[in-house]
Amino acid sequence: MKNGCFQCHGAEAQGGAAGPRLGPAGVSFARLSYVRKPTAEMPPYTTKVLSDRDLADIYAFLESLPKPAPVSSIPLLAP
Amino acid sequence: MRRRKFLKRGALAGAAALVTPGGIVEAQSPAPAAPAVGAEAVSPGVTIGAETAAPADVQVLAEHERCGSDFMVDVIKSLGFEYICANPGSSFRGLHESIINYGGNTAPEFITCCHEESSVAMAHGYFKAEGKPLAVMSHGTVGLQHAAMALYNAWCDRVPVYMFIGNWADGATRRPAEWYHGVQDAAAMVRDYTKWDDEPRSLTHFAESAVRAYKIALTPPMAPVVLVLDGALQEDPVSASLKLAIPRATLPSPPVGDPAAVDEVARLLVAAENPVLVADRLARTPAGMTLLIELAETLQAGVIDQGSRMNFPSRHPLNQTQQAGATIANGDVILGLEVADFWATVNALRDQLHRTDRRIPKASAKLVTITTADLYIRSNYQDFRRLQDVDLAIAADAEATLPALIEAVKRRTTGDRRRVFEERGKKLADASRAAAERARTAATFAWDASPVSTARLCAEVWAQIKNEDWSLVSSYYSDGGGWPRRLWDFNKPYHSLGHAGGGGIGYGAPASVGGALANRKHGRLSVALQTDGDLMYANGVLWTAAHHRIPLLSVMNNNRSYHQEVMHVQKMCNARNRGVDRGQTGSTLTDPNIDFAKVAQGLGVYAEGPITNPKDLGPALTRAIAVVKRGEPALVDVVTQVR
Numbered sequence: 001m002k003n004g005c006f007q008c009h010g011a012e013a014q015g016g017a018a019g020p021r022l023g024p025a026g027v028s029f030a031r032l033s034y035v036r037k038p039t040a041e042m043p044p045y046t047t048k049v050l051s052d053r054d055l056a057d058i059y060a061f062l063e064s065l066p067k068p069a070p071v072s073s074i075p076l077l078a079p
Numbered sequence: 080m081r082r083r084k085f086l087k088r089g090a091l092a093g094a095a096a097l098v099t100p101g102g103i104v105e106a107q108s109p110a111p112a113a114p115a116v117g118a119e120a121v122s123p124g125v126t127i128g129a130e131t132a133a134p135a136d137v138q139v140l141a142e143h144e145r146c147g148s149d150f151m152v153d154v155i156k157s158l159g160f161e162y163i164c165a166n167p168g169s170s171f172r173g174l175h176e177s178i179i180n181y182g183g184n185t186a187p188e189f190i191t192c193c194h195e196e197s198s199v200a201m202a203h204g205y206f207k208a209e210g211k212p213l214a215v216m217s218h219g220t221v222g223l224q225h226a227a228m229a230l231y232n233a234w235c236d237r238v239p240v241y242m243f244i245g246n247w248a249d250g251a252t253r254r255p256a257e258w259y260h261g262v263q264d265a266a267a268m269v270r271d272y273t274k275w276d277d278e279p280r281s282l283t284h285f286a287e288s289a290v291r292a293y294k295i296a297l298t299p300p301m302a303p304v305v306l307v308l309d310g311a312l313q314e315d316p317v318s319a320s321l322k323l324a325i326p327r328a329t330l331p332s333p334p335v336g337d338p339a340a341v342d343e344v345a346r347l348l349v350a351a352e353n354p355v356l357v358a359d360r361l362a363r364t365p366a367g368m369t370l371l372i373e374l375a376e377t378l379q380a381g382v383i384d385q386g387s388r389m390n391f392p393s394r395h396p397l398n399q400t401q402q403a404g405a406t407i408a409n410g411d412v413i414l415g416l417e418v419a420d421f422w423a424t425v426n427a428l429r430d431q432l433h434r435t436d437r438r439i440p441k442a443s444a445k446l447v448t449i450t451t452a453d454l455y456i457r458s459n460y461q462d463f464r465r466l467q468d469v470d471l472a473i474a475a476d477a478e479a480t481l482p483a484l485i486e487a488v489k490r491r492t493t494g495d496r497r498r499v500f501e502e503r504g505k506k507l508a509d510a511s512r513a514a515a516e517r518a519r520t521a522a523t524f525a526w527d528a529s530p531v532s533t534a535r536l537c538a539e540v541w542a543q544i545k546n547e548d549w550s551l552v553s554s555y556y557s558d559g560g561g562w563p564r565r566l567w568d569f570n571k572p573y574h575s576l577g578h579a580g581g582g583g584i585g586y587g588a589p590a591s592v593g594g595a596l597a598n599r600k601h602g603r604l605s606v607a608l609q610t611d612g613d614l615m616y617a618n619g620v621l622w623t624a625a626h627h628r629i630p631l632l633s634v635m636n637n638n639r640s641y642h643q644e645v646m647h648v649q650k651m652c653n654a655r656n657r658g659v660d661r662g663q664t665g666s667t668l669t670d671p672n673i674d675f676a677k678v679a680q681g682l683g684v685y686a687e688g689p690i691t692n693p694k695d696l697g698p699a700l701t702r703a704i705a706v707v708k709r710g711e712p713a714l715v716d717v718v719t720q721v722r
Contacts, residue, residue, distance in 0.1 A: 017722065
């Protein structure tokens with residue numbers, strides 16, 4: 001939260017118009033290092049503002065997120 | 080005083096007049112003849128009489144007189160306005176009184192607004208739903224300054240708003256307030272973003288300018304117009320026997336593309352392997368969607384609906400809007416139909432410390448535009464966007480040009496090409512189905528989250544309205560990430576009303592009420608996804624909805640911030656390597672949290688909330704819709720995820 005990821009990716013990393021879904025199992029740790037030198041719209045996070053330890057914690061958080069219920073189990077999302 | 084001068088000009092009963100467009104306005108009952116001196120009322124330029132004459136002993140309109148603003152109502156009625164929105168103001172008190180008494184407060188009916196920005200944005204939303212302009216009145220100074228932002232939105236969105244502004248030109252007769260409400264050139268401050276304005280000096284001049292303004296506003300590219308109404312022209316009596324003509328408002332047919340150029344576009348599209356049709360402000364009438372469907376199905380071409388108008392059904396197999404970038408990248412002929420920003424359609428700008436851009440389609444792709452934007456452009460405000468070099472540009476109205484283009488495509492399509500089209504159509508349908516499935520799966524993430532996810536919010540609303548004759552009247556900027564277009568079945572021209580055009584926040588709430596006002600007589604269920612920041616601009620429009628019994632379901636997408644700006648500031652924080660710890664400062668709406676249910680209740684609107692548990696949302700929506708179906712507005716405040 002304090003690093004502001006949720007501002008674009010949502011409080012549960014579900015993603016949205018401003019940023020893709022990050023979890024659960026949304027990105028690998030190697031892929032998460034994209035934050036250091038993003039090539040698209042994402043603002044860069046250097047080690048000065050986001051340490052490697054913090055980045056590892058973020059990855060652990062993303063991995064800890066529960067998987068959602070299958071779409072077929074949610075009547076409101078029926079085609 | 081000046082009144083005596085007008086008493087000399089003739090006499091006739093001041094009863095309601097019989098009006099036919101293009102005809103002569105006459106009083107309903109005859110009146111005694113009187114010496115006619117002047118032909119009609121004019122804005123007083125010479126005031127010697129006013130300065131020297133004795134006070135009038137008669138202070139009411141005589142039987143043989145009528146006032147200028149009564150005739151103005153005759154003209155306004157001839158143009159077919161259903162409503163006129165205004166926050167009342169003394170500079171147009173004459174016209175106000177004529178509308179409610181002489182005009183019977185019907186066609187137009189006076190809609191009481193609490194802010195001039197609301198008046199204009201209501202007119203903007205009304206037009207998007209109804210396809211007809213709605214009139215607005217305001218002071219020429221303090222009212223127009225309030226209205227200016229909404230006029231700019233309408234300008235950028237190419238929507239005709241028909242605006243009357245009051246002003247008292249003659250300084251010798253002004254009351255004290257009329258000095259600081261007076262202005263030499265009232266329309267000047269909005270002239271850069273209106274299409275035409277005038278300040279009539281006589282009633283004949285008014286009639287001609289009013290009809291001219293209507294024609295100009297409604298001729299593509301459409302845009303707002305302004306008429307300055309002098310106080311004396313409204314209020315001074317004129318002879319009731321005066322015969323004043325009202326010209327007919329015959330709208331010009333919109334410009335159609337040059338036949339040879341249209342045929343060349345058809346040739347390119349038929350020969351293309353991956354033609355792409357991009358529509359933005361294309362569908363200015365319900366026929367626009369029908370024509371685009373016909374063109375797309377004839378070609379089996381992918382369509383991207385950029386959403387300024389309701390151009391193409393969201394669940395049509397050829398709709399590729401959810402994968403627009405890939406579709407453009409793969410396109411070999413890209414046709415822009417009234418696309419406001421064609422450069423940004425075929426290029427990507429990377430907004431970082433050092434901005435860069437790149438072309439999306441391959442270099443060999445042919446780019447074609449059909450747009451009225453090439454017919455009319457202004458200098459100061461830069462809403463014309465970056466210049467994109469194209470292979471063929473047709474300066475014409477795209478909707479009016481589509482029939483000829485469809486015919487040319489059909490004429491050029493051989494059996495071989497038709498088989499290619501069919502194969503292409505199957506692939507596009509597969510891509511469309513896959514995109515819909517991805518959207519449903521994406522919505523499952525954070526499904527039970529609190530605050531409520533924007534996907535859950537939109538799914539809950541859809542479940543309640545999908546079997547109704549619904550109309551989403553809010554700006555699509557307010558829907559929290561495009562979820563309605565991903566989950567809902569948009570297939571009627573009034574299912575979506577686009578957006579503000581100029582990006583001016585504060586448009587959503589009043590435009591939604593305006594759209595709902597238009598939908599009321601059609602019995603449609605109007606729904607707005609209403610953001611918190613937008614509603615805080617001029618939430619008095621909720622009172623207008625309650626007062627005038629305008630049925631509208633407003634569902635708050637309340638993320639307690641100006642969140643787009645949070646992300647912008649965060650981007651600056653990172654670009655400057657300072658961290659985002661304080662990135663929300665100045666852009667959030669917390670401490671205290673705004674209780675929108677109480678705000679709405681205080682303005683006379685049924686309301687529930689704040690809702691933070693998604694399980695509570697469905698029942699609250701059911702109760703609110705029951706209120707809306709009784710003909711009243713209702714609001715459900717939902718606290719949502721920021722994105």
